[in-house]
Amino acid sequence: MARAAKPRLSASEHHRRMEIKATRLREIVTTIILTPLALIWIYPFLWMVSAALKTNDEIFRSGANLLPKALTFENFERAWVQANIGLYFLNTVVIAAGSVLLVLATTSMMGYVLGRYRFPGRRLVVGVFVATVFLPKGYTIIPIFDLILGLGLNGTLTGVILAQSGGAHIIFILLFAGYFGQLPKELEEAAIVDGAGFLRVFLQIMLPLSKPVIATVVIMQLIASWNDFLLPLVLTLPAPELRTLSVGMYAFRGEYYIDWSGMAAAATISIIPIIMVFLAMQRYFIEGIAGAVKS
Amino acid sequence: MALAPPLSVSKPRKQTAISLMLRRISQHRWVYLFMLPSLILTALFTLYPIFASFYFSLFQWSGFTSDAYYIGLQNYQEVVPDKQFWNAFEHSFIFMLSSVPIKLSLALGIAILLNDRALRLAPIFRTMFFVPVVTTTAIVGIVMTFIMSPFNGPINTIMLDLGLIARPIDFLGDPKIALFSVVGVEIWKWLGNPMIYWLAALQTIPASLYEAAEVDGANWWRKFAFITLPLLKPFAIVIVLITAVGTLNVFALVQTMTGGGPYFASEVMEVYIYRTAFGAANSMTLPRLGYASAAAAFFGVSVMFLATIQIFAARWANRERAGLAAAETQLGDS
Numbered sequence: 001m002a003r004a005a006k007p008r009l010s011a012s013e014h015h016r017r018m019e020i021k022a023t024r025l026r027e028i029v030t031t032i033i034l035t036p037l038a039l040i041w042i043y044p045f046l047w048m049v050s051a052a053l054k055t056n057d058e059i060f061r062s063g064a065n066l067l068p069k070a071l072t073f074e075n076f077e078r079a080w081v082q083a084n085i086g087l088y089f090l091n092t093v094v095i096a097a098g099s100v101l102l103v104l105a106t107t108s109m110m111g112y113v114l115g116r117y118r119f120p121g122r123r124l125v126v127g128v129f130v131a132t133v134f135l136p137k138g139y140t141i142i143p144i145f146d147l148i149l150g151l152g153l154n155g156t157l158t159g160v161i162l163a164q165s166g167g168a169h170i171i172f173i174l175l176f177a178g179y180f181g182q183l184p185k186e187l188e189e190a191a192i193v194d195g196a197g198f199l200r201v202f203l204q205i206m207l208p209l210s211k212p213v214i215a216t217v218v219i220m221q222l223i224a225s226w227n228d229f230l231l232p233l234v235l236t237l238p239a240p241e242l243r244t245l246s247v248g249m250y251a252f253r254g255e256y257y258i259d260w261s262g263m264a265a266a267a268t269i270s271i272i273p274i275i276m277v278f279l280a281m282q283r284y285f286i287e288g289i290a291g292a293v294k295s
Numbered sequence: 296m297a298l299a300p301p302l303s304v305s306k307p308r309k310q311t312a313i314s315l316m317l318r319r320i321s322q323h324r325w326v327y328l329f330m331l332p333s334l335i336l337t338a339l340f341t342l343y344p345i346f347a348s349f350y351f352s353l354f355q356w357s358g359f360t361s362d363a364y365y366i367g368l369q370n371y372q373e374v375v376p377d378k379q380f381w382n383a384f385e386h387s388f389i390f391m392l393s394s395v396p397i398k399l400s401l402a403l404g405i406a407i408l409l410n411d412r413a414l415r416l417a418p419i420f421r422t423m424f425f426v427p428v429v430t431t432t433a434i435v436g437i438v439m440t441f442i443m444s445p446f447n448g449p450i451n452t453i454m455l456d457l458g459l460i461a462r463p464i465d466f467l468g469d470p471k472i473a474l475f476s477v478v479g480v481e482i483w484k485w486l487g488n489p490m491i492y493w494l495a496a497l498q499t500i501p502a503s504l505y506e507a508a509e510v511d512g513a514n515w516w517r518k519f520a521f522i523t524l525p526l527l528k529p530f531a532i533v534i535v536l537i538t539a540v541g542t543l544n545v546f547a548l549v550q551t552m553t554g555g556g557p558y559f560a561s562e563v564m565e566v567y568i569y570r571t572a573f574g575a576a577n578s579m580t581l582p583r584l585g586y587a588s589a590a591a592a593f594f595g596v597s598v599m600f601l602a603t604i605q606i607f608a609a610r611w612a613n614r615e616r617a618g619l620a621a622a623e624t625q626l627g628d629s
Contacts, residue, residue, distance in 0.1 A: 027415065033408065038423040041424050044427075044435070044483075102336075106333035106336055109330070110329065110332075120319055125330060129337070132337065139592070139595045140345060141572070142348065142572050143351065144340060145359065147347075165340075166336045166339055168337050199325070226431060227430070229551075245434065253551075264438070264441070267434045267437065271431055275430065
């Protein structure tokens with residue numbers, strides 16, 4: 001029996017080896033196709049960091065060579081002090097922190113009640129939020145500016161934080177609603193027996209359980225806020241000292257037009273932290289983006 | 296629901312619909328309280344501005360602190376024959392039509408390659424393609440003006456060294472190519488988003504389908520054309536919609552790379568609106584808020600119209616898919 005089966009076994013073994021070979025070949029071909037493309041994709045950042053470490057003279061003379069002859073750190077000093085990047089960095093951090101906290105609070109509360117409760121008006125609220133997806137947005141900067149002016153918040157960081165947090169954030173709400181909706185009922189029932197109220201159930205039991213969604217919302221809103229341009233540009237028109245990194249660099253571009261290494265250093269200071277945050281929390285961010293299509 | 300006191304549910308008393316409703320509402324008072332912050336912010340910064348845009352468009356209004364005069368539809372009468380408006384309108388659509396197909400098909404190609412479990416470097420490649428998405432658009436735009444510069448910019452330097460061109464190309468200063476240079480950067484910057492969308496969609500296709508096709512001797516192309524593409528279709532409509540509308544909103548890249556120039560050759564709608572409403576500080580003209588609102592409302596409605604057509608297309612495609620699924624179950628039964 002065993003002897004008779006042997007040649008057949010080795011035939012299937014041979015087949016399996018061929019398959020592994022084909023898979024390896026496929027992997028090699030794919031890697032060869034993707035590597036140059038992926039390098040093009042990160043080249044601008046490599047150039048930026050390399051230019052920030054060179055002198056202006058060297059940038060112009062070295063052509064496409066990315067490696068600096070000697071590391072020059074004075075560009076960073078010049079950008080931080082002369083171009084006010086330090087101040088803009090602080091403004092950006094304050095705005096990002098404020099809008100992350102505000103968005104986290106509002107969307108988690110909204111998602112919690114939509115995900116766990118059936119109440120009169122629920123369909124209406126869901127309908128309004130879904131409708132905002134299809135209404136024309138992005139061309140509404142004039143009323144937003146007028147509103148901030150009317151609230152007396154023109155030229156304040158609070159105004160920028162509020163305006164950034166005021167989007168409908170439908171994806172965050174859906175993520176929270178979906179997550180809270182699938183948690184078992186027994187969780188809160190036990191707590192209610194113990195005498196916990198609505199607020200305590202939410203804060204002490206539900207919210208701590210939703211850490212994965214919180215992580216997604218925090219990183220997505222952080223990156224959105226850090227990268228925002230039109231809102232802070234318009235809302236800080238009367239107060240240059242409140243500019244964010246993107247607005248500040250835009251304003252200074254005219255002045256420091258020839259100082260490539262200084263601008264590259266300022267850009268590096270602005271961009272590298274957000275890339276680091278992304279690399280550290282990549283999984284949550286990708287999940288959030290994918291959620292846009294799945295939901 | 297869990298917090299509804301059990302007493303109230305079992306009360307057998309006759310009640311009118313209104314008092315029942317009121318009681319249900321008061322039972323849920325915490326629910327309404329929880330919705331309030333989100334509703335207020337959305338009402339103020341999303342809903343109100345949409346309607347206010349239309350309202351403001353009926354006024355002649357030159358500056359936020361000055362008085363506005365009601366002039367009816369005069370702004371619209373002026374927008375329709377305005378060459379600068381149509382110039383920006385056209386550029387926005389050229390921008391969208393040249394960027395979206397390339398971005399989406401390239402992203403799909405990369406996503407299919409990355410979705411292959413044999414590729415061990417896939418997570419690293421995915422990160423590399425995605426990094427531009429998370430970086431600050433305005434700053435990327437400024438860095439790109441250096442990278443594309445005709446004076447020692449690295450792209451021109453490399454192409455000159457390779458002998459691909461005889462003299463530097465002025466990517467952002469040549470009116471014929473400025474808009475497309477920005478399109479190129481936009482594709483590079485945002486490719487990661489549709490790539491992740493496609494990956495998410497590809498992961499919903501069960502591997503068993505491909506295995507069954509392999510047993511039947513289907514080659515790579517047939518698997519792509521008869522399994523991957525049809526199953527991606529319902530996702531594709533959403534992805535096209537999100538990407539197209541997002542691309543029509545382009546502002547930061549154009550504003551920082553060309554400012555709409557040279558000579559308005561790359562001015563898109565958002566840049567035009569910004570220039571008409573806020574850009575007056577640098578020139579001698581007065582801001583025209585009512586007029587800019589009319590242009591914004593006109594363009595916004597056009598985009599919404601386009602999106603609505605897409606949604607109907609999506610409905611139609613999903614119905615077709617439902618029919619397909621029904622046919623499959625019938626085949627399975629027989």
